[in-house]
Amino acid sequence: MTALAVSARRRRTRSLPATPRYVAGRLAQAVLALFGVTTIVFFALRLSGDPARLLVPEGATAADIQRVRDQLGLSDSLWHQYVSFLGNAVHGDLGYSYVQNRPATALIAERLPYTANLAVAALILSVVFGVTIGVITALKRGKWQERVLMPIVLIGQAMPAFWTGLLLVLVFSVALRWLPSTGYDGPASLVLPAITLASLSAAAIARVTRGAVLEQLSQDYVRTAKAKGASTTRLVLRHLARNSTIPVLTVAALELANLLGGAVVTEVIFAWPGIGQLTIQSVSARDFPVVQAIVLFASAVYIVVNLLTDLLYGVIDRRVTAGGRGGAA
Amino acid sequence: MNRRRFRAALLLAAALALGAASCGIEPASAGRGSDTITIDTANYPSTLDPGKQYDTDTYSVYRNIFDQLLRRDPKTNAIKGWLATSWHQTDPLTWRFTMRKGVTFSDGSPLTAEDASYSISRILDKKFGSQQYANFSVIDKATADGGDLVVHTSVPSPTLLSYLTTLSVVPKAYVERVGNKQFAVKPIGSGPYVLQSATAGSEVVLTANPKWWGPAPQIRTAVFRAVPNVASRVADLQSRKVDLATTLTPDAADQIRRDPTLQILSTPTERVAYLAYNTIKGGPTNDPRVRKAIAEAIDYNAIIQNLERGYAKPINSMATPLAFGYDKSLPGDRHDPADAKRLLQQANAVGATLVMATSPSFDPQVVQAIQGDLAAVGLRVEIQNSDQATYLKKVQDPSHDWGSIRFGRWSCSCQDSDGVIYPLFHTGEIWSSYSNPDFDKIVEQARETIDPAKRISLYRQAFELLGKDRPGIGLFQAYAVYGANSRLIWTPDASESLFLDQMKVS
Numbered sequence: 047m048t049a050l051a052v053s054a055r056r057r058r059t060r061s062l063p064a065t066p067r068y069v070a071g072r073l074a075q076a077v078l079a080l081f082g083v084t085t086i087v088f089f090a091l092r093l094s095g096d097p098a099r100l101l102v103p104e105g106a107t108a109a110d111i112q113r114v115r116d117q118l119g120l121s122d123s124l125w126h127q128y129v130s131f132l133g134n135a136v137h138g139d140l141g142y143s144y145v146q147n148r149p150a151t152a153l154i155a156e157r158l159p160y161t162a163n164l165a166v167a168a169l170i171l172s173v174v175f176g177v178t179i180g181v182i183t184a185l186k187r188g189k190w191q192e193r194v195l196m197p198i199v200l201i202g203q204a205m206p207a208f209w210t211g212l213l214l215v216l217v218f219s220v221a222l223r224w225l226p227s228t229g230y231d232g233p234a235s236l237v238l239p240a241i242t243l244a245s246l247s248a249a250a251i252a253r254v255t256r257g258a259v260l261e262q263l264s265q266d267y268v269r270t271a272k273a274k275g276a277s278t279t280r281l282v283l284r285h286l287a288r289n290s291t292i293p294v295l296t297v298a299a300l301e302l303a304n305l306l307g308g309a310v311v312t313e314v315i316f317a318w319p320g321i322g323q324l325t326i327q328s329v330s331a332r333d334f335p336v337v338q339a340i341v342l343f344a345s346a347v348y349i350v351v352n353l354l355t356d357l358l359y360g361v362i363d364r365r366v367t368a369g370g371r372g373g374a375a
Numbered sequence: 376m377n378r379r380r381f382r383a384a385l386l387l388a389a390a391l392a393l394g395a396a397s398c399g400i401e402p403a404s405a406g407r408g409s410d411t412i413t414i415d416t417a418n419y420p421s422t423l424d425p426g427k428q429y430d431t432d433t434y435s436v437y438r439n440i441f442d443q444l445l446r447r448d449p450k451t452n453a454i455k456g457w458l459a460t461s462w463h464q465t466d467p468l469t470w471r472f473t474m475r476k477g478v479t480f481s482d483g484s485p486l487t488a489e490d491a492s493y494s495i496s497r498i499l500d501k502k503f504g505s506q507q508y509a510n511f512s513v514i515d516k517a518t519a520d521g522g523d524l525v526v527h528t529s530v531p532s533p534t535l536l537s538y539l540t541t542l543s544v545v546p547k548a549y550v551e552r553v554g555n556k557q558f559a560v561k562p563i564g565s566g567p568y569v570l571q572s573a574t575a576g577s578e579v580v581l582t583a584n585p586k587w588w589g590p591a592p593q594i595r596t597a598v599f600r601a602v603p604n605v606a607s608r609v610a611d612l613q614s615r616k617v618d619l620a621t622t623l624t625p626d627a628a629d630q631i632r633r634d635p636t637l638q639i640l641s642t643p644t645e646r647v648a649y650l651a652y653n654t655i656k657g658g659p660t661n662d663p664r665v666r667k668a669i670a671e672a673i674d675y676n677a678i679i680q681n682l683e684r685g686y687a688k689p690i691n692s693m694a695t696p697l698a699f700g701y702d703k704s705l706p707g708d709r710h711d712p713a714d715a716k717r718l719l720q721q722a723n724a725v726g727a728t729l730v731m732a733t734s735p736s737f738d739p740q741v742v743q744a745i746q747g748d749l750a751a752v753g754l755r756v757e758i759q760n761s762d763q764a765t766y767l768k769k770v771q772d773p774s775h776d777w778g779s780i781r782f783g784r785w786s787c788s789c790q791d792s793d794g795v796i797y798p799l800f801h802t803g804e805i806w807s808s809y810s811n812p813d814f815d816k817i818v819e820q821a822r823e824t825i826d827p828a829k830r831i832s833l834y835r836q837a838f839e840l841l842g843k844d845r846p847g848i849g850l851f852q853a854y855a856v857y858g859a860n861s862r863l864i865w866t867p868d869a870s871e872s873l874f875l876d877q878m879k880v881s
Contacts, residue, residue: 105787106805227610228616319574
């Protein structure tokens with residue numbers, strides 16, 4: 047995470063003119079990246095196994111499998127399949143799911159609201175807790191507050207989602223019966239999966255926040271503000287917050303992009319019908335069109351979120367947009 | 376600058392809040408009444424069109440919306456009439472089925488032999504791309520004749536009736552009107568339940584069909600939920616969120632047994648856990664003495680008691696007692712490590728290394744137990760674990776370069792020896808790494824013999840041959856294990872179906 051913070055700081059010092067030309071350039075890069083990713087996934091998937099074998103009943107013969115292969119268009123040459131995939135993709139047609147016989151894009155569209163809800167809830171939780179803990183541990187460096195909070199954050203990050211998730215279910219669903227264990231039955235269902243996911247990202251955000259605030263605390267302006275008798279609250283809200291935002295924003299944006307791509311383990315544990323579950327099902331069934339569509343979607347989200355973050359830097363810190371003039375703060 | 380920062384923060388917060396609000400998702404479950412049952416299955420049904428797929432979690436749902444041509448008696452497993460009330464053969468290749476009178480689909484239109492023949496024809500239609508085609512490929516054509524369904528097979532087929540128990544009858548006029556895609560989303564059938572709602576990837580709600588021809592089922596509403604993780608299904612049972620959970624592992628069953636308000640429902644199925652040998656390019660396993668030694672090295676009872684926790688039964692061949700052609704007089708293999716060592720010495724195979732191909736779909740604990748048992752008699756086993764797609768590609772390849780032994784579980788959904796030993800051991804079949812012309816001749820003849828007595832004697836010969844030659848060994852008969860709330864009254868059946876009309880709640 048420190049590496050991220052450093053790269054964010056570097057990015058900040060780079061000249062980033064937020065001109066239409068800059069955005070166009072970034073978009074062109076994005077399209078190239080998407081093309082590269084889908085091409086790799088297209089061929090890698092086809093080397094990894096035959097969906098027809100997974101679709102037929104147990105006693106099927108080689109001829110039965112060939113029949114399914116023909117029907118799915120998998121008997122054509124790889125090159126032919128690739129060209130027709132690209133041709134259709136340009137028109138927004140990413141193919142039909144082999145398993146569910148429905149358009150891959152429709153499947154993603156159905157699952158997206160669930161994943162988006164969970165991602166946003168988890169991000170809000172992790173930003174609120176992560177930033178709070180990060181600021182406290184920075185201000186109270188070496189004091190008991192840091193010694194209590196940091197291990198909690200580290201435990202949250204160290205525990206894998208399947209463990210945290212099941213533990214939460216055991217306590218809050220099985221023992222206390224306060225919250226639903228799986229599925230979506232209203233907002234209460236969001237609580238446990240969101241906490242599970244947030245416990246992973248909150249730690250990252252807390253550590254980056256702590257680092258950024260510590261860096262600012264050693265600056266002259268902080269000493270001046272303190273000398274002028276600024277209260278801690280004022281110091282944090284008026285001075286530190288602005289100057290520590292960029293690294294935190296970078297990490298939060300990356301977390302959001304990751305979360306939107308689907309949180310596989312958490313979605314499986316909580317039977318949350320989002321993109322993550324769709325991903326794991328499609329990969330194990332070698333449902334090529336759906337996997338391709340998901341990869342394309344997840345990469346697009348990643349690229350767009352990163353682009354928006356870069357543009358947002360300019361809004362937060364004018365020096366970024368002004369270009370060239372910004373040195374280390 | 377301050378204002379700018381404030382605006383940026385506001386913007387971000389607003390975007391987040393908007394994101395959360397705009398992604399409105401509807402709570403899935405309706406209120407749970409006393410005649411409502413909630414069921415956790417591992418997967419969301421891949422389709423609701425019964426012509427397309429035939430996997431357990433998919434047919435568990437749609438077989439309640441549709442009636443089948445024939446059914447199996449849940450107690451005796453005998454084939455009995457359902458939509459077809461009686462049937463006879465007019466010649467070795469032709470079957471005539473009399474259809475039940477007065478059956479209507481839930482939209483009120485009558486169900487006729489025309490619908491039944493259409494249901495078969497669309498599975499045979501290459502353009503439709505049914506993944507169950509292999510189960511019906513013996514059928515040449517199906518026609519409606521004077522209110523009867525007439526089925527012509529390309530060769531005499533003794534297993535036809537078995538496979539017709541899996542045939543759901545769809546409404547021809549409706550399917551043709553709305554098209555296959557729409558039908559899979561909004562299916563209409565003649566079965567005891569109708570589709571109320573489906574939330575993609577999450578749950579399917581069925582309600583009782585008031586127009587159903589059978590006795591009104593006690594359960595009025597059923598919610599099928601997809602919960603892929605077994606520990607989560609257990610948690611759902613323990614937190615009273617669901618009444619029934621399918622596909623439990625033996626240790627999950629132990630957990631449920633400790634809860635007095637829950638119960639375990641289980642039944643032996645036609646699924647056989649087996650070890651297949653590569654007898655063509657298996658190295659040491661090309662030698663029948665090594666194959667016998669391996670069979671004697673395995674501690675069957677330890678696997679059944681310790682790993683399967685008693686949710687399995689010993690068997691004496693590759694067929695379970697549910698399969699037609701099962702012969703209970705066969706001796707079967709017994710745990711005899713001393714004799715296994717002797718045989719290995721004879722075959723000069725002590726210390727040999729065997730590659731065992733497997734995939735995560737097959738219990739890793741059983742695979743490791745076998746590895747341990749074989750190590751105890753002096754065979755080194757190298758486990759090669761690959762995911763299911765890769766595993767299938769490897770073991771089904773005609774090159775037979777997949778290793779020496781593999782562990783698997785087999786069910787043909789036909790309760791017939793033909794569906795087990797033909798695909799597994801007949802020369803040239805994709806699963807077979809064995810070749811014996813005598814065996815081939817017997818099973819080829821058996822699959823085209825209608826006379827049951829003659830078929831039984833053919834399978835006796837086939838199993839005797841397999842017992843001697845051992846291209847594979849049966850390890851145990853697997854159980855279907857369900858966890859349920861104690862208010863549920865239901866006896867699961869060997870076909871692993873969830874027929875809601877057979878369930879009651881107290």
